[in-house]
Amino acid sequence: MSSTEQGTSSAAPAEPTTAPESAAAPEVPESFYYVHGKDKVVHKVSAGALQHSALIHGMISNLGYTEEQAKANPFPFENIDGDILQMVVDWCNQHKGKPTPPEDTNLPKQKEKLFDLVLAVNYLEIKELLTYCCKQVAMMVKGKSPEEIREIWMIPTDAEDEAAEKEAKKRAGKEAAGETAAAAGDAK
Amino acid sequence: MTSLVEMPEHILDKVIGHSNFKDVLSLRQVCRDFRNFIDNSKDSKLPDSKFVKIEISCMKDEIISKIEDSDDSSHEIEYSKTKNSRKYQEKKTMFKNSNIVDVVVRDLEWILKFQKSTFEEVSFYLDDIENQNDTSIHTKLNNIINASGRKIKTTELSISTGDKSPIIQMLQFADPETLKIIQFFSMDDSIQLELGGIARMEQWKKAKELKCDFRVVNWQVDDISHFSKITIAMNSISARDLDFLRKAFLTSSKAKRWFFEMRMFNENQEILRLWGPAFDIENSRQWYFRMKDSEKEEDDSDDSVGSEDSDDSDDSDYFEEASREVLRIVVFQEDHFEQHYHIRFNTFELRAVPDGAIVHNYNGN
Numbered sequence: 010m011s012s013t014e015q016g017t018s019s020a021a022p023a024e025p026t027t028a029p030e031s032a033a034a035p036e037v038p039e040s041f042y043y044v045h046g047k048d049k050v051v052h053k054v055s056a057g058a059l060q061h062s063a064l065i066h067g068m069i070s071n072l073g074y075t076e077e078q079a080k081a082n083p084f085p086f087e088n089i090d091g092d093i094l095q096m097v098v099d100w101c102n103q104h105k106g107k108p109t110p111p112e113d114t115n116l117p118k119q120k121e122k123l124f125d126l127v128l129a130v131n132y133l134e135i136k137e138l139l140t141y142c143c144k145q146v147a148m149m150v151k152g153k154s155p156e157e158i159r160e161i162w163m164i165p166t167d168a169e170d171e172a173a174e175k176e177a178k179k180r181a182g183k184e185a186a187g188e189t190a191a192a193a194g195d196a197k
Numbered sequence: 198m199t200s201l202v203e204m205p206e207h208i209l210d211k212v213i214g215h216s217n218f219k220d221v222l223s224l225r226q227v228c229r230d231f232r233n234f235i236d237n238s239k240d241s242k243l244p245d246s247k248f249v250k251i252e253i254s255c256m257k258d259e260i261i262s263k264i265e266d267s268d269d270s271s272h273e274i275e276y277s278k279t280k281n282s283r284k285y286q287e288k289k290t291m292f293k294n295s296n297i298v299d300v301v302v303r304d305l306e307w308i309l310k311f312q313k314s315t316f317e318e319v320s321f322y323l324d325d326i327e328n329q330n331d332t333s334i335h336t337k338l339n340n341i342i343n344a345s346g347r348k349i350k351t352t353e354l355s356i357s358t359g360d361k362s363p364i365i366q367m368l369q370f371a372d373p374e375t376l377k378i379i380q381f382f383s384m385d386d387s388i389q390l391e392l393g394g395i396a397r398m399e400q401w402k403k404a405k406e407l408k409c410d411f412r413v414v415n416w417q418v419d420d421i422s423h424f425s426k427i428t429i430a431m432n433s434i435s436a437r438d439l440d441f442l443r444k445a446f447l448t449s450s451k452a453k454r455w456f457f458e459m460r461m462f463n464e465n466q467e468i469l470r471l472w473g474p475a476f477d478i479e480n481s482r483q484w485y486f487r488m489k490d491s492e493k494e495e496d497d498s499d500d501s502v503g504s505e506d507s508d509d510s511d512d513s514d515y516f517e518e519a520s521r522e523v524l525r526i527v528v529f530q531e532d533h534f535e536q537h538y539h540i541r542f543n544t545f546e547l548r549a550v551p552d553g554a555i556v557h558n559y560n561g562n
Contacts, residue, residue, distance in 0.1 A: 147213075
């Protein structure tokens, strides 16, 4: 099953970081949960790493799944793209049980990815990562003129916006007129 | 792709919280959604502009606003009344339909909206005397400050004007909790300033230092005796008031240096009767008075404590005595200007009192 391979491979780099923690608290065996995004690729993530997400943490704390049950019921996050979920899982693994540093430089520099990441992180309620992402967005705005910001983030000017609204209204008006015409036709 | 505009509000809040004030102003100009969002944001969510000083100079044809950043860089914005334009660095904006004073006030409003730290100094220089009416800058600024309920947080407020009428209004701009230093500079020597109303303001009562070169009239000793430092001009002073001030200085734990400049002083005989013989040097008369208690020295001077610890008990009395401060009052008449007197009160080291001068005891009178 290719999906589990993907999952274990992504969880693998987190192994060394789990070692000292389990050494510190050896009596508690680590439990794992499974998540997948829009692409259905399943990621295996430790409960410790998932603590970062208030949403998932809330879900699993009430479930009391066994390993098998968890494996059989991965959490579906259909609204999150596969690569974005991968980033989130990687971040959670890297920062498992560790105090988060004041800066995080490993965030995506491409704005498309960053925005999707912000929305995913917001949805999953990962507070620290959301702060880093918002800092990153602020960095991308820094020192830019309004025109540059508009260009980078593809934001229409007010004039364009108003024109689009007018156009939409017109179209809606036409459609409404068409419908009434059609309705009138039906009535005949 | 998701656009920045579609982000949930609390995310935009966070982005704004991590941006500096200039970036927020740029974002505000991007589109109306951002503009509405930022305009409706609570002040607490906006970043601090961290400016240190602001100086607004209103001249006949132009208004110049100078803003100093915490990193010592400064910005200068020129507003031309004749061309109805604003110039900042290379960027020039023309305002066809707006009054230029409105533009200045609007810009200031933005600066104040983003200012969370306390300014070191805010100064106004009003040289457009013929224009002191409803359209003047202080009236408009007063309106926005009243509307927002946001007073200017500054340590020092400085007002230079040739017309005393805006002073009370402008003093009200300052947040009394932060204001320590008040400065009024007169651009017309003939103007007299009545202290009555001003002295009842919270800003005045809570301030620590005063510099006023308007000649004050209708004032009471109590109006000024709470300041630690005073420089003030007046027409004259009576011996009785001067003696009240002396007592206020001796009993105050804050008074440091008071300086009175006046045109007339005819009370020498009465003062000699009240204070006893003076020590005369050239055209000045000096009196020295012991302070009420030693609290003042213990608060401010670590040296005396140090010398006390390190020396023998026999010497320590001597050192303590020598480093003690007394009040020195100097009445001075300028040689060349007959109508020009200075009276200065200041704390003075006992050991520096000249030989032959009497140090009067606190309860001398």
